[in-house]
Amino acid sequence: MALFLPYETMLARRYLRSRRDERFVSLVGWSSAIGIAIGVMTLIVVLSVMNGAAVEIRDKILGFSSHIDVQGPGDRVQAWPQWLTRIRAMPGVERAAPYVQSQVLLSYGSMARGALLKGVQADQEKDLARHLIEGRFLNGNGAFEIVIGKDLARKMGLRLGSRIQLMSPAAGVGPAGAVPRMRVFDVVGIFDSGFYEYDVGWVLTNIAAVQRLNRMGEAVTGIEVFVDERDRAPVIAARIREQLPVGSWVMDWQHRHQSFFRALKTERLAMGVILSLIVLVAVFNMVSSLVMVVMERRKEIAVLKTIGVTHASVMRVFMLMGGLLSGFGTLIGTLLGLLLAWKLDVLLMWIEHLTGIRFLSSDVYFIDHIPSVIEPGYVLMVVLASLVMGLAATFYPAWRAASVPPADALRYE
Numbered sequence: 001m002a003l004f005l006p007y008e009t010m011l012a013r014r015y016l017r018s019r020r021d022e023r024f025v026s027l028v029g030w031s032s033a034i035g036i037a038i039g040v041m042t043l044i045v046v047l048s049v050m051n052g053a054a055v056e057i058r059d060k061i062l063g064f065s066s067h068i069d070v071q072g073p074g075d076r077v078q079a080w081p082q083w084l085t086r087i088r089a090m091p092g093v094e095r096a097a098p099y100v101q102s103q104v105l106l107s108y109g110s111m112a113r114g115a116l117l118k119g120v121q122a123d124q125e126k127d128l129a130r131h132l133i134e135g136r137f138l139n140g141n142g143a144f145e146i147v148i149g150k151d152l153a154r155k156m157g158l159r160l161g162s163r164i165q166l167m168s169p170a171a172g173v174g175p176a177g178a179v180p181r182m183r184v185f186d187v188v189g190i191f192d193s194g195f196y197e198y199d200v201g202w203v204l205t206n207i208a209a210v211q212r213l214n215r216m217g218e219a220v221t222g223i224e225v226f227v228d229e230r231d232r233a234p235v236i237a238a239r240i241r242e243q244l245p246v247g248s249w250v251m252d253w254q255h256r257h258q259s260f261f262r263a264l265k266t267e268r269l270a271m272g273v274i275l276s277l278i279v280l281v282a283v284f285n286m287v288s289s290l291v292m293v294v295m296e297r298r299k300e301i302a303v304l305k306t307i308g309v310t311h312a313s314v315m316r317v318f319m320l321m322g323g324l325l326s327g328f329g330t331l332i333g334t335l336l337g338l339l340l341a342w343k344l345d346v347l348l349m350w351i352e353h354l355t356g357i358r359f360l361s362s363d364v365y366f367i368d369h370i371p372s373v374i375e376p377g378y379v380l381m382v383v384l385a386s387l388v389m390g391l392a393a394t395f396y397p398a399w400r401a402a403s404v405p406p407a408d409a410l411r412y413e
Contacts, residue, residue, distance in 0.1 A: 011317045032289055033329035035282025040333025040386050041340065043275050047378045048341035050268040052371030054261065060195035062253060063127060064202070066224030067233045069256065070240060073247035076219040084223055086243050092236045094228045097124035098220040100210040105167040106203070111156045115203045117146075117166065119210030128191070128204065135160045135189035142208030147189035149199030162187045166203075170214040183213050222249075279386050283393045286325055290318060290397035297401075315398040322397070326390020334383055344372045 070087065071077065080098050087096045100119035105112060120128070122140035128147075129137040138147060146166075148158060158164060168181045185205065193199055211217065227236050233252035241250040254261070304314065340347070348370055351357075 032282050032286035033325040035285055036279055036326055036329030036386060037333035039278030039282055040330055040382055041337040042278060043382045044337030044379055045341050046271055046275055048372045048374050049370055051375050052373035054264045055373050056371040064193050064198045067227045067230050068225035068237045068252045069222055071222035071249040077222060078219050080220050083244060087225055087240055090239060092227050092232060094226045096223055096225045097121045098223050100207050101221045102168055102214060107165040108156050115201055117203045117210060119205055119207035121207055131191040131193050132189050133192045137189055138206050142206050144183055144185045144209050145188045146185045147191055147204040148187060149202055150190050150192045151199040153190050158187055160187055168213050181213055283389045287393045290322055294397055294401045311402040314402040318398040318401045319394040322394030323391055326387060330383055330386040341372045341374050345370055
């Protein structure tokens with residue numbers, strides 16, 4: 001047996017079409033469908049943007065930092081060659097390399113800024129080299145040369161070939177007592193990570209140059225590990241921890257940034273709940289419109305029940321009306337939401353070019369554009385939630401219609 005009989009479908013479609021004296025009722029009904037469409041569209045776009053932001057920030061972070069960071073109990077690791085051999089032999093490890101890291105003060109002319117100086121093995125940092133926009137990457141021979149971020153270069157007026165003085169807080173002993181160590185470095189490259197915090201605060205150089213600047217000998221700060229599947233980093237980090245001496249410090253990227261990504265997840269959930277209220281308001285609007293239809297059609301409902309139409313059949317007519325309204329709104333909202341989320345970045349660039357207003361500044365936000373990644377699971381969840389709320393809203397008007405007593409409705413006819 002069909003879910004809806006032919007005459008029930010015909011009546012539902014007829015009641016949705018307005019007569020001259022019922023245009024207001026019809027307008028209220030279709031405005032509720034438009035409200036559902038707006039709510040669904042907004043939910044899809046916002047969830048896509050927030051999902052895209054999380055993916056973009058994660059990729060930016062992992063593009064300039066390791067999947068797993070290994071350090072010793074102190075600020076230096078002396079026996080790092082043995083540690084490196086063990087780590088590279090582990091399954092799932094793609095590559096591993098030592099690094100040296102320290103805070104420095106950069107001085108160029110009248111400008112001075114603090115930055116994080118990171119010494120790396122140039123032949124092991126192919127990912128970093130891909131971000132170069134000017135010049136070349138480090139040659140790996142231990143020369144005193146640096147690669148800086150584009151925002152740091154802009155703020156300090158640096159360009160390729162500039163000679164900049166780096167001052168390390170690692171104190172040396174001079175005639176006047178303890179003095180910081182200083183060395184002049186040549187700028188050989190400028191990178192653009194797409195992540196403002198890195199572009200303005202990181203300086204890359206050869207690992208041997210930092211060791212010589214701080215007089216560390218062969219010691220390193222730690223070992224950075226890259227795995228073949230970054231989502232398995234916590235598992236591999238646990239295995240590394242078991243293989244290293246007691247007191248070693250092993251941290252994977254998920255634990256290192258867990259507060260940040262948890263905040264993004266919580267924000268996405270909160271925005272979803274808040275914006276779903278748009279759909280809820282539209283659903284309540286649909287309830288009122290269906291109740292008004294019931295009041296306008298009392299006589300017709302009474303006639304239908306007089307000729308033998310059952311209570312269940314009357315309920316199905318009005319449930320079908322609500323289903324058509326919510327289904328139409330959900331369909332239009334889904335299509336518009338997917339289209340807008342797909343072309344959102346292009347649309348906002350066009351608006352920025354037209355108005356001259358910058359929506360996202362890299363000086364303020366982590367990223368300088370609005371990414372959008374459509375997640376099918378979230379889209380399906382929004383569609384199902386909209387349809388369920390729409391169908392649930394039809395029960396009261398349908399029950400109200402089925403409860404119309406024929407004798408009372410036709411008494412004065």
